[in-house]
Amino acid sequence: MKGRRQVANGAERRSRPVQVAEAIKDYVVEEGLRMGDRLPGEAELIARFGMSKGTIREAMRILEAQGLVKTRTGPGGGSFVHEVSRERAQALLGNYFYFRDLTLKDIYQMRRWLEPELAASLAGKLTDAQLSRLDAVVETYDHPSSDVEEEREQHIASLRFHQLLAEFARNELLGFVIGFMAQILSDLTIYRRLYEPANPELWEKGRAYQLELLDALRRGDADRARLVMADHMATAEQLMEGQEAEMLKRFLTA
Known part of the structure; x- marks a missing residue:
């Protein structure tokens, strides 16, 4: 009844x-x-x-x-x-946004709010195995790209670093939202070819921030981790918007 x-x-x-x-x-x-x-x-x-x-x-x-x-x-x-996997849930949510005109500004507005807090919450909390996994991702782009294909792979790998951080989150909701944003940005990067042309400044600054962040996470310095991630997001937004503007200019003059 x-x-x-x-x-x-x-x-x-x-x-x-x-x-x-x-x-x-x-x-x-x-x-x-x-x-x-x-x-x-x-x-x-x-x-x-x-x-x-x-x-x-x-x-x-x-x-x-x-x-x-x-x-x-x-x-x-x-x-x-049955339990819905994180990957399936993100894919279903991605379908919702598929026909909506998400901008880089939309995505980075969220990233700038949330990712510094995620970084601070993980300072001193990650295991050696988790830190090693993050190290391994950064090592995959330890040199500037030599061609367009490598540039694309490095962009995706750098976002994989953030997806891993999201997977390690103690707050599952926070981790899910951040991981979803990283996946959306990864898809957007490929769809809009934002890895063209090669941008050494984006590679150099992004990797430097991630190495500095890893150091803060190892030392358990939450304040430093928060600050580094905030600077990382602000710089990434500026440089990615520059990439998008360059792609648009090339398209209009082609």
């Missing part, structure tokens, strides 16, 4: 399958189900929510499309709670 009441009280404009899908999500939370736990069978869901077989199946398809349910066939099969 509880589930049936949840569906009946759903928003009038939502279809019945959507209402049932939301009610099933509520059920998962109320029962404390975790990834891999089995959901009730179809007959039980029909009885619980008082809906037709077709509505229940469509609700399950909705949840599967959202990545929240995994269905297996054969012996031991059924529907199971």
Whole structure:
């Protein structure tokens, strides 16, 4: 009856399958189900929510499309709670922004607010293994690029440094948002070819900031980490906007 009441009280404009899908999500939370736990069978869901077989199946398809349910066939099969990966969640969110005209200024406005706080929160908190992973990324662009392809790879690798920092965040929401912004910027860099022409100043200053940041993180100096990241974001925004202006100029004069 509880589930049936949840569906009946759903928003009038939502279809019945959507209402049932939301009610099933509520059920998962109320029962404390975790990834891999089995959901009730179809007959039980029909009885619980008082809906037709077709509505229940469509609700399950909705949840599967959202990545929240995994269905297996054969012996031991059924529907199971599934966890949406960070990569899938970012890809789905990226689809939302696909047709929206995001600008570099939009992205860097967020980065300048959030990334200095992330850096400060990680000072003195990273393990040797995590610091080694960050070191390894910076080492992949320890020299100026020799051609356009290497310039593109170095741009993407430098953003991977920030995605790694986001993965190490203690605050999962903060880490997710920053990682998503780095991915959006990475996609934008490729789509708009912002790695052309080669920009030695962007490479040199960006890498220098990252090395200085790593030093602050190792020493546990939160104030220094915050300041370095703030300067890094301000400089990166200025230089990336210069890249975009140069690309636009080349396009208009081609």
